[in-house]
Each structure stands twice: as structure tokens, then as C-alpha cells.
Amino acid sequence: MYTLRDWMIVDDGRDGQSALENGNRLLIGNGYMAKRGTVEEADASYMPAIILSGVYDKYGDLWREPVNAPDPLFTILSVDCVPLTLTSERLATHEQSLDFRYGVYSRNTTWNVKDANLTISTERFISMDDVHLLCMKYTVSTDSDCLSLSIEICINTDIHDLNGPHLGNFQFEVKGQTHTLVCETLEKKIPIAIANEIVERKSLSYLIEENRSLYFFNMDGSNSVELFVFGAIWTGLDVDDPLVNVKKSVSRAKEVGWDRLLAAHKAKWDENWRAGDVVIKGDDYAQRVLRYSLYHMHIIVPRYKRICGSLSIPARGLSGQTYKGAVFWDTEMFIAPYFLVTEPELAAQFIRYRIETLPGARRKAAEYGFRGAFFAWESQETGDDACTDFGVTDVFTGRPVRTYFRDKQIHISADIVFAIKRYVDATCDFVILKEGGLELILEVARFYLSHIYYSPDRKRYESLDVVGPDEYHERVNNNAFTNRMILMVFETAEAFLNLLKEGDEAFIEKLLAKLDFSEDISLMRDVIPHFYVPQPNGQGIIEQFDGYFRLEDCSIDTVRSRLKDPKEYWGGGNGVASTTRIIKQADVVTMLALFGVDYSIPIKEANLAFYEPRTEHGSSLSACMYALLACEVGGSDWAYPFFIRSAEIDITGKSKHFAGLVYIGGTHPAANGGAWLTAVHGFCGFSLKNNKIHVTPRLPSHWEKITFRAALPDGLHEVTVTRDGWNEEII
């Protein structure tokens, strides 16, 4: 069971399920890499991992996924050559914890060995100061005589992959207390260099055997053994010669030493929190879970600059290989808003990642017979789509199930445009539009122009055969959310074209000529007034898609009761939800939350009341959208449990771990971002336009005060919101 304290989460679970959950719960990282919260001696069955941001590999016909690096901190303690593990019968107590203010993982485990209590205490961090560095302090102590102990340390290549292996051509070297390993990915032959450097507090005898260092010692109950392991990882995507760099890294680390490395690391974290922290008065639990959510965004956001292109944030962060380490709409819609306010250059970087992957989006559009840019549903480094046509495994037949995430969830392109518009509206940074942003927007507009159809009967343009955010209902026509987003793309393209034209007509002319866009502009102008966006019916309800109201109207419990297997996928061809009105996640409600100014309070209320009981919240992206919309209609107290659900998802571990037979566990950065969205945009009614802050306080009734910061061109603004008012000061 876990315990949550201020800036600290502790868990004493030891079984396989706990190991899996703690792997996510106690994750540490720095945006270059992250290491799962597993114990040092964990074998592959515990799913330990060090995930490298933006390094992907494909093995055979299996799914392309991020590379899991060999672990330079692997350490195992044995007594009489028998390793001590969490499954040992001699295990007495065990505890793992995470200091999520500073990203420091600790563990304390005691075994009863020959009348002595033998304890391992470790601390580790992945440096925020030097992104290539992993540091560990490893302490062994006893309360009595304990003989014949040994510690084995190596760069562990016994790697758990979902769709691996991904590395080959291993070349080990052990010199003194320095281990190095160079290997390369299978597909693109990207070299990866790993090193570690072992430093003992007091010298121990050791030998080297098969690339492992083995330390031998006895203990008498009065002393303890303390080791430091400094690991480092560099890849061929960072630098031309990763081996040279990795050696330098560990040698420098040894020189600098644990204390100063830790201090530098903490100083960087203090910097992160200076802009990024949110302080809630009147609700300790909310304070803790929100900070924990923010922590999870900070350990995965790529702040360092790579030589080969911008990076963004995968949907499961760096917590593993789930969802192929791919970037989904999560970043644009749920995560970017936080960084847009606290570190806008990171929000710009997410946009640059999309601009740089525009060629992949063009390839995907062409593949499906469209023009323009159809962005990947699951985007990796090239922008080609990692999403497969078969995303789920049928639990009854073991056969892959055809899903339509890749070819039909077309709102992804519009989501990116939405994020660019939001960024530009907030920051007035038109440079990004000129540096590819507008080209991207026009190419997305062109994609939708080639996708839509005109109904001569209904005298309007429509969007057909799509999958909306509610993925349980596939291949629907006129999904309200998608249609509204498409219209927004056309409107945004038109608006930015006009805006930039005023300032730099030559640029626009050149761009339009380059893209051969003049015919598309005429079409777009014809489409805008005739494009269909589903409107509220007599009861104020907006139909999620054509024919949704024809579906069976039953409860979530009824649908759940039809499951024959708990791991069954609810959607798609034969899913229990597909033929009912039960939806996976906020869909119409997301539209209302994003386009709030277009809709009245009663419409928002009616749709909240209609859709919420029909929403399974099978996605971690769902709760915050309900919360955001509820805040707009004065329902902050109603929204509060949804806020909590978003903020605590990676603490409780209560989320879907399987879609059919496919493992989908990991951390939930979008929910983390959604928690911040709800706290700041929702409860504070915050918005940012033209570098101006707007606030409409609507705190939950038990909150006294909330303070957050916004990094604007004139400095860091601290915003304090109470139930009755708010103020803003530059600090």
C-alpha cells in the first residue's frame, strides 16, 4: 500500500502487481531518459526499464517502440552466493519511496540472514543538471555478524521489451571500476553507449567476471558498506562519438562526487518549481496529488537540445514502451497548456516537433489518397504513423482486431492546429507561424478540404467516416467534435493568412505559390459558411455523431454486465459499447470545453448532464474535460472529484491496464496536464491572450487560495486566486 505525504510517496508492496505499479508510481527522469521505480536487483519479470526519449527501434514485424537501455545501475547483493530478492523467504521489511520534489528514488529492504538483519538502503536520481547521468548510493548494513556477502554490479542487458529485442552488437569493456558497453539499435544502427563507475566509501576486494564486478566482504554489525554507482548514457543521436562522451561523463561524475551532483540536480529542480509549482491552501490532498502530477510532466519534458530534431512528449511519457513511445494528441491538448504558461519555449518546441514531422504527415495523407497533411495518430521521430491497423487483440480468438485509430481518427491534424493557434493567441509569437507554423496549418486545411464531401441533398459540407475522441464508436459521420475542429482549422488558416499578409505580403505570396494553394483558398472560402457542425436539438443536446441517438440507451453497468471477459475491448466491431450510447471519453463535452464561447450555459449544462452518465471514462483524458466544462457552468464542486481522479491516476494505479490482450499500462501525462488544466483554467477561470492574464475565480468551496505562476515576456507573474478575487504580481 502506498502512503502519500508532502512531496513524498512511499509504498511497501512487494508482489508482482506492486512491482508493476511502483515501476510507474516511483518513476524518475529528466526528459532525456527515465528509469522505472523498480529495485536495483529486479530481473526482467519486474519490467524494469530505462526509456530513452526519441530513440526508437523496430524488431522484425513487431511494433516500432522506444528503446529500453541497458541499466548501468544494476546491483545485486548475495549471501553465500544466494541473491537476496523481494521474493526471498527471508525478506523482513521492504519500502520504496519517491521524493517528488527532487526526483529522488529510495528503497529500504531488510532480510533476516543467519540471525542478523541485513538491510539495503539506496537512493538514486537521474540528473536534471546533466541529462546523461544516473547516480546511485547503495548502502548495506547489519545489526549483527554477517559473513560471506557479495555485491554484483554490471551494465544489465537482460532487458524486458514489449516488442523487442532492439539492441545488438554488444561490446563490453571493464577497466578497473569502470564498465562500458557500446551497442546499437537493430533497425537504424543507432549507437548507444552506457558506462558506469563504481566508487566505494571504503575499499573492498573485488574481481571481474564476465563483465560483472563482484565485491566480497563480511560485516560485524558495527559498520556499513557504502557504494556509489555513477552511470551515464549517450546515443548517436546526441553526439557523434557517444563512447567518448559516456566515459567522460562517468569520470567527471566520480570526480564531482555524489553530494555536489545531487546539489546541482536539486538546484535545477528548484528552478523548475519556481515557475511550475502550484500552491493550494485548504486542501492538503489536492496539493499533494497536483504536485505529483506536475512532477510527472517535469521528468518527461525534453528540455535538452538534440542534434537531430525537436522532441515532444509520448502519451505514456517515458514510463515504458506502451503505446510505442508515440506522441498522440495528448501533448497538444492536455500537456502543452501547462508549459505554455510556465515555460512557453517548451510549448513552442512541441510545435516545432510537428513542423519538422510535416513530411511524414504529407506521406500519410498521400498514402490514403488525400492531399495536405494527415498527422500520425502515433507519431515517432519521423512523423510516419506508428499506429497499426490492428491495435487490439481479441480475447476470445487471440486474433488481432482491426481498429481505425490510424486511418479515421483524423482530428489529430486539427488538434495540432488548435495548439498552434492557442500558442500564438497567448504569446503573439508570429515567428513560429513564419517558421513553418502557417505552412503546417495550410497543409492541414488542405487535408480536410480533400477529405470533406458536399451533400447536394442537405446543401452542406460534411465530414464522413471518422473516429472521434470516443474511440468506441468507429467510422461515424459528422462527429460534432471533429467537425467543429475542422471548421476551426479553416477559420484559423484564413485568419492567420490575413494577419500575416498585413505584415508581410511577400511572405504569404511566396508561401501560397510554393504550396500551389490558390484553388484551395477559393474552396476553403466556399466551405466555411456551408460546413456542417451538429447543433443542439430541442433538449439542448448535441448528437455526438449522425445516428448516435438511434443507439441503445442503457447504463454503463448494463454494458459492463455483458462482458464475458474482464480484458475485453469495449469498442470496435464486436465491443459491448459499440452498439450503445455508452462512450469511452469526453467527446461532445471536449468540444464544448474547447469552444466554450460558442455555447450558452444551458447548452453546456444539458450536455454535461446527458453525456456524463453515459461516459465510461475509459481514457485518462476524459475526467478533466468534464471538470473543465463543469467549472464553466458553476459546478466546481461537481468538478472536484474529476479533478482528483485526473490528478491521482498515477498514484492509485487505477487505470486500464489492458485493451483486449494488449498491455496499455504506464503513466498518464495527459491526465497530469488535465489536473493542472482543471486547477488553473477550471477552478481559476484562467486564460492567457496576447500575454495578458484573465482570471474568473470559481474555486471548490473548501479551497481557500491557489497560487500559480505564468512566465510572460515581462517576467514571472505570480497569480493568487481566492474564492472572491485574485491578484497578479511580477516576482
Place this chain on the structure above:
Amino acid sequence: MYTLRDWMIVDDGRDGQSALENGNRLLIGNGYMAKRGTVEEADASYMPAIILSGVYDKYGDLWREPVNAPDPLFTILSVDCVPLTLTSERLATHEQSLDFRYGVYSRNTTWNVKDANLTISTERFISMDDVHLLCMKYTVSTDSDCLSLSIEICINTDIHDLNGPHLGNFQFEVKGQTHTLVCETLEKKIPIAIANEIVERKSLSYLIEENRSLYFFNMDGSNSVELFVFGAIWTGLDVDDPLVNVKKSVSRAKEVGWDRLLAAHKAKWDENWRAGDVVIKGDDYAQRVLRYSLYHMHIIVPRYKRICGSLSIPARGLSGQTYKGAVFWDTEMFIAPYFLVTEPELAAQFIRYRIETLPGARRKAAEYGFRGAFFAWESQETGDDACTDFGVTDVFTGRPVRTYFRDKQIHISADIVFAIKRYVDATCDFVILKEGGLELILEVARFYLSHIYYSPDRKRYESLDVVGPDEYHERVNNNAFTNRMILMVFETAEAFLNLLKEGDEAFIEKLLAKLDFSEDISLMRDVIPHFYVPQPNGQGIIEQFDGYFRLEDCSIDTVRSRLKDPKEYWGGGNGVASTTRIIKQADVVTMLALFGVDYSIPIKEANLAFYEPRTEHGSSLSACMYALLACEVGGSDWAYPFFIRSAEIDITGKSKHFAGLVYIGGTHPAANGGAWLTAVHGFCGFSLKNNKIHVTPRLPSHWEKITFRAALPDGLHEVTVTRDGWNEEII
């Protein structure tokens, strides 16, 4: 095992599977009703049935289906009060047979009883002369003493229904040797009267017990016992007082007697065969199976006139309740051509059935937000759609599977227009156009006008989200067959409008005004030149629908090997064929067969070669389309096995009996019609335009000669086709 002779099929099977197969194989009927080929004493487990054409009922929420009538011929023989049945251990020999020249069913069964061989021999027919009449001769004989025998005769109400029961309010009456029963359907309270009249050759002692007549006798090996049972059925859809009529029927039958009733019945059959027979020289097997196929069409085609509307032919004929006794496209596309040539007034009746059910088609279009006439995929007496959204049961979960036959298989409306056009082109009967035919065509055109979309990108009209003949691939765009059929509807509407306008401008003006059709005419004229019909690619192959070529290209065996359960449905959401190029039945090939003049020989050859290995022929409608097209490209010998497959389907019983867990067995009138189509249109290159016969001989190489007849206004034409030539004479 069955044996096929000239005009005769004999089977000695006794087990449950044989009983089920013989129920179809030995079916007798007259278009008013049909009786399955089960033995007289069969209980409900043998699925005996007397299906009444055009009488439907719905029980609770179950599927609406044809009514299975109580059996007035039910008879059972007992020894010492123990019934003799096919499962009795004392059974010695058993044989059932059908004379398919005259629709006479026989059975001969012998049991070893107390050292005697006791034999039941029966004959029965359903009168072609008086459609309400069922007649049976029942003979018991022995070769030795056999005491304590009894025969029970009753109107049996122990009825097997797929989705019943359907009858209630039973009122029995037994007077002397006349039984009567009046009951009514549950939904519409249609009265159904059944009677029988028992006549013994020599008088036997009997008593009446609970509506059953029980005859008692002993036998000594030298005599036999012979009974006649004359049954009759009338319903409230035939006449106002069915009870009076049913009593009259059996009393008249008793008066006329077996021999004269049989003679009158046979005389009507001789009339049927006069126009309807086809004589093949040089291939006895083909001759037999083709005649057997023609027989099956004659026993189900409704020649009598009902007081309440025209009737058509259900997809499983009158062989049971499978497919809800509903009329599919089978009638128009596969069965009508035979009657168009041999009894054109019946082909006109099928059209009138559709004209009369136009209100149902209009309701269905409106239900889906379309205008015009969207005909039922499964049409019963009102034209409302009996097809459900859940047509298949998943074998793994037992849950219903959403299928799209009802809402997406829109080609049905065009199929009806195609049949009208073919009828008018052949007969020049423009009266039917004025009597509702043209209104139907315009309403169908209007339906498609409200369904199609214009792609501004591709500058063409398209048909989206349909199911083509290949039902395994659901919700496809631009199905070549469907698109070509839709274009044909527009062209036919335009052509008939112009044609009738010349003769009767006032009629056209009135009709257009009544339908408020002028705007639709403008739209239709804009659509015709811009409507997209998929064209052959570089290899001459026409893609079945958008994206078909993207599907996995594997063999039928590969797809079959992925089945986890033999009853699995191959199509739909999770079917093994859905994500591959394996198709259920002729689709592009059907289009090429119907629109032969539009395509060159090499295109036809290329598509035959491409699609045939990818066709499962999971529908009985498939083989004949391949055969027809093959004949056009000089492949009559290649076509021959497909012809045989079509013609023998109801003899071999080799067809799909399940779709998921839903029973779909029964007879296959469309395959029967397809056999005739192949023999006459295919092998003879026959066509009929403006009452003129055209023939292009292309017989299979082992056929010497084929003779068939066509009923034209100037008389019955006999056409004789040899390998080298043909002639035609009026007889």
C-alpha cells in the same frame, strides 16, 4: 444417401441431419404453401413444416417470420400403443423419395415387429390445381400376422418455430372423420382454418380422443390397410370466412377422390412444364439437376391471387422460416429472369409486389433521413424491413453482432429498378410503368440522390458507406457494383421519363407534379455525367471498393485456417475475411455479368481470373454469376462446374447452414434460378429484347443440344440450341 434419377430423387437417410436435409430436398408445394419432406409421424425435432406464403407473425421481441401451419396430414402408426418411428430399434429399411416432375412425395419404411415386417407406404402432394389442398395416401402392409395396431391422425399443433410460437386461440372440432381447427396469428389475428377428412378404403373401427382419431386393427399378412387423408388450409388473407371454405375444400376432395385429384394436379404440372421445361441432350446429370432446380421454383412461385396484395418469392422459398420468409434481391436478380421468359405475368407480379410495398420503402428511407424509396433488405408483406441490426450471433460470446445488411446494403433498391427495366425491355409492357413502375423508379432515383455526395477534391459524385453483394466487407465506399447500379437507376429514370413523355406527356407531368420531382430531375442530370464508377486499373482489374487493394492478399485456405470455430461468421467486425481480399460472393463479377456490353473481353477475363480465387462462394448466389461471365468470354467449360454447383445445391445439401449461431439452412431458389440463367443466358447466349429472341450458342463441349421455351405474345417459342447453331419455332 440420396440417389438422383430422371425426375426422381430417393434418399434412405434416417438420422437427424438427414431429416433436416430431406426436409428441404423432398419439399413439395404449390406457391400457396409448401410442406417439408419429413415423414408423417415426425415430431417437432425433425423440423417438419407447412409454410404459408405471405403469412407472417411476430412473437414478442423475436424476429418476424412466416407462419408454420398445423399439419392436417399428421399420422402415426403404433404397435401395442408404442409408436413406430425412424429412431425405433426395430426399424429395418427406410426410403423417402420425390417425383419432381409432379411434386409427389413418397416414403416406404419397414419395421420388424413380432416376426412380421410391417411397412408404411405413403404418397402425398400439395395440389397445383387447388392451392388449398394437401392429399395423402397412407398404406400399411405386413408379410405376416401383426396384431394390436393403431393409427392416430390429427391436425398436429406441435409446431417447430424458429422464433415462435405464432398461433393461438385454437378451436378444434372433430365430427365423424372430419377434423377442423381454427386458430389465429398472435400479432395481426389472422384467422387460419385447417381441416382434414379421412377416408378408409375399408372401414375400420375408430374412436376420437382429444381431437385425435384413433383407428384400431390387426393384420394377417395377406391384406393391407389403406387410408386417404385430405387436408386443406385457408386463411383470412384468402377469404373472409376460411372455416367455411376449408370445410368445403375437404368435403369436395373426399367427393372427387384421390385418383381424380392427383390427375388434376398432374395436369397443372404438365402445363407448368410445357413452358418451363428445359431439355438437355448429351448430359443426363445436368438434365436432372437443372429440372430439379426448375421444380423448386415452380413449387414456390405464387400463381394464385390473394385478396390482399401481390406476392413474391422469399429467399429460402417456402422451405422454412429461415431468413424470416422475406423477399431479398434474389427474386429480382436470379429468379425473375426464368419466369420473365416462361410465364411473364409472374415476373410482372414480382414487380407489382414491389410497387405495392413502395410505402414501406418510403418509410425506411425517411427512417434513415433519406428521401425517396429505400427498399427493405428483407421484405415481408408491407415492405417494412424485417432485417434487424443484429443478423448474426457471435459464437464466442453468444452476443448478437451488429451487421449492416439493413441500413447499408442499398443496392436492393437499384436491383428492383434493374428488374423492371429488364422486364420492360423484354416485353415492351409500358403499362406497368404507368401503373406504378415509373413512380417506383423515380422514388428510387430520389433515394440515391439523397444518399450520394460530391467530392470537391475529386470533382465527382460518390456513393459512400455501403455494403455490396460481398457482405463480408461492410461499410465500404464506392463499391463498384453499387455505383454502377445507382448510375443505371439515374439513366433508366431519365430514359423512361423521355420514353413515356413521347406517348403521354400529361401522365409524366402529373406524376412529376405529384412527386414534386422537378428539382431532383435537375440534380439527376447534373449527377449522371459526374457520377463515379470504379474503372479497370492498369492490369484491367476493377477494385471492388475504395481500399480493397490495401487489404491482406491471402488465400481462402489461409483465412479458413484462422477460424477458431467452424460456425464463425467470416464477415463483419471481427470476421476472418473482413481484413483480407477474400470475398463472400461475386461482386465486381456480378457487375460485369449485368453490364456486359460496357466492358471488353480482356477486362472480363482479367477480373474473373483475379476475383474467382478470392471468392469463398459463401452465398448460393455466387457461382452462377461467375458462370454467366465465363460464358461471355468463351469459358463455358470453365463455367460448367459453377453451373452444376448452382443446380445441385438443394440436392447435395452442401451449403452453409449457419451464420454465427443463426440457422440459415433451407432451399435456394436464387441458385435454382441461377442454374437456369447459366443454362439459357450463359450457355445459349440467350437474351430477349422487345419480344425478340437472340441466341449466341456457346454450349459446354460435351452438350449436344438444349431446348427451352419462351412465352411471347405471339405464342410459345421453342428454341433449340446446338453447338453450331440454333433455331426457334412457335409451337
